[in-house]
Amino acid sequence: MQHLRVAWALAGAAAGFFLLFLIQAHLFGEGQLVAGTCEIVTLDRDSSQPRRTIARQTARCACRKGQIAGTTRASPACVDAQIVRSRQWCEMMPCLDDEGCDLLVNRTGWTCAQPGGRVKTTTVS
Template sequence: MQLQRAAWALSAAAVCFLLLLILHDQILREGHLAAGTCEIVTLARDSSQPRRTIATQTARCACRKGLIAGTTRAKPACVEVAVVSSRQWCVMSPCLEDEGCDLLFNQSGWSCTRPGGRVKTTTVS
């Protein structure tokens, strides 16, 4: 009788472990990002002002130690913490390859200027 109870307990523990393993894999696939990657969570555009579009974007990143969420080549990316803490935004190469980067006068963001003169301004909040 003791052996039968032990067998049932061991079987139940094995089933619980298997279920936990399956749930853990499911959670990792659905909710967590791989280390060093980012995803855009929200994106909103407002074109109510003439000749101006205001876009608001929120990104979620899973950065390795020493890195923090930032922008590289106009996409969310993990960048060095020192770049963000010193507010030297152009060091993280936030603009596209054919654009020039300039810091805003109060270091609250940067502007990317295309060869045709179009300017894209980004502020950090």
């Protein structure tokens, strides 16, 4: 009788741990981002035009309060929301270290000029 009680207690404990594992996996499952981080969801490239490549990227971010999805060092990142509201894109340091950043005239994006003369233009939609 004592062995039966121990077996039932162990089975109950195992079922409880399994239930906790399922709840944890559901709440904090794969696909959850850590606060302040971003990941690229889609990346499409179109090289059909000579001397020009058009790339469209979609990112998913889990930004903290006061932050919004942006670009830092040519990668998606959480940046200060005021930068995006004021369209001062170069303040979020979107270009690589050796590139120069310039705002587009209509402030719909920015350009990153590489030392060799190549220019990458990014527009925000």
